[in-house]
Amino acid sequence: MPRHSQILDTERKPELGPLPAPTDWQTQEPVALLKNVLRLTAPNPGFMTGPGTNSYVVGEALTGYIVIDPGPADTDHIQRLWQACAHPDGAGGNIVAIVCTHSHADHSPGALPLQTLCIQAGTDAPPIRGMASAPTARANSQFVPDSALHHGETLALHPRAAHTGAESHTLQVIHTPGHAANHICLLLIEDGVLFSGDHILNGSTTVIDPPDGNMADYLDSLDVLHASCLAHQVEFIFPAHGHAMPNALGAISHLKAHRLMREAKIAAVMQANPAGDPDQWLALAYDDVNPRLWPVAKRSLLAHVERIQMLQISTTKP
Numbered sequence: 001m002p003r004h005s006q007i008l009d010t011e012r013k014p015e016l017g018p019l020p021a022p023t024d025w026q027t028q029e030p031v032a033l034l035k036n037v038l039r040l041t042a043p044n045p046g047f048m049t050g051p052g053t054n055s056y057v058v059g060e061a062l063t064g065y066i067v068i069d070p071g072p073a074d075t076d077h078i079q080r081l082w083q084a085c086a087h088p089d090g091a092g093g094n095i096v097a098i099v100c101t102h103s104h105a106d107h108s109p110g111a112l113p114l115q116t117l118c119i120q121a122g123t124d125a126p127p128i129r130g131m132a133s134a135p136t137a138r139a140n141s142q143f144v145p146d147s148a149l150h151h152g153e154t155l156a157l158h159p160r161a162a163h164t165g166a167e168s169h170t171l172q173v174i175h176t177p178g179h180a181a182n183h184i185c186l187l188l189i190e191d192g193v194l195f196s197g198d199h200i201l202n203g204s205t206t207v208i209d210p211p212d213g214n215m216a217d218y219l220d221s222l223d224v225l226h227a228s229c230l231a232h233q234v235e236f237i238f239p240a241h242g243h244a245m246p247n248a249l250g251a252i253s254h255l256k257a258h259r260l261m262r263e264a265k266i267a268a269v270m271q272a273n274p275a276g277d278p279d280q281w282l283a284l285a286y287d288d289v290n291p292r293l294w295p296v297a298k299r300s301l302l303a304h305v306e307r308i309q310m311l312q313i314s315t316t317k318p
C-alpha cells in the first residue's frame, strides 16, 4: 500500500484559474510534500516556466538523496539544493544521484554545478543520470548523462546502516517521449507518487515542439503512465511546474481527452480549409485561446497536424 498518510503539505486543489503569483512559491526554503520528498522551486518564473522549475529531493539523511531536475544553473538555487540534501550531522551534499527528466534549459543545466559542489566539499561525485538527448534536440537542449537510464530501471535508496525506522525509497524510470524525445518520468513506488517532469503540468499546457516533440509519442506515453499509475496505486502527481495534483488517473485521462478534443477540432478545420496554411488553421482551431499564446500553440498545432496526416496515411493504405 502506498504511504499516502505521510503527506505533510496541504496542497491546494489544481488551479483552474490563472497561475498563482510567483510570490506564492517558496524558492528560499524547501517545502516538505512527504516525509521523504522536498520541493524547492527555482527562481525562474516566466511565460514558459510558470511559477518556476520544481526541483524535487527524494530520500532522507540515513539513505542519502536523489535530486530530480536541478533546474537552471542558478548559483543560489544549486547551493540551496545542496544544503537540502543533509547528512545526519547536518552538512549538505548527501546526494546519491542527480536525475534530469529531460534536456531542456530549465531542467538539466544545474546538474553539473550541483555535482561540482559535492566534489568541492570532498564527497564522491554523484552521477548525473537521465537519457541522452536525441539528434532531434535543439542546440540549447543538448544533454549527455554520466550514466544513461533505461525504461523500467529502478533507482533505490537504502538505509546505509541498520537504523530502525529508516525505509527504502525506490524510483522507477518510465520513458515518456512526446514533450522531448529523451523525457522520463519517475514513479516513487513506496509512496504512490509520480514525478511527471514536463509531460504533465499543473496550471499550464505542455508544449509539443516537433521534431524533438512528437504528438503520437506524447499520447502513447500518457497511456503508459496511466497503466503504471494504475499498477502502483499512484494518487499524486508532482509536476515540474505547478502544484501537486491529486487523482492521478483522472488527471491523465482528462489530459488525453483534452488533447484528442483539440486534435478533432484541428482536423475539422483542416478539412473545411484544405488549401489553408497552419496560421489560418491556428486562428480557427485555437479561437478559444488567448492570441498571446498562439506562437507557442502553433508548435503544438504542427505536432497535431503531423499526427493527423500520419493517421490519414495509415487509414488510406490499401
Ligand SMILES: [Zn+2]
Pocket: 049, 053, 104, 106, 107, 198, 240, 241
Ligand atoms: Zn520545464
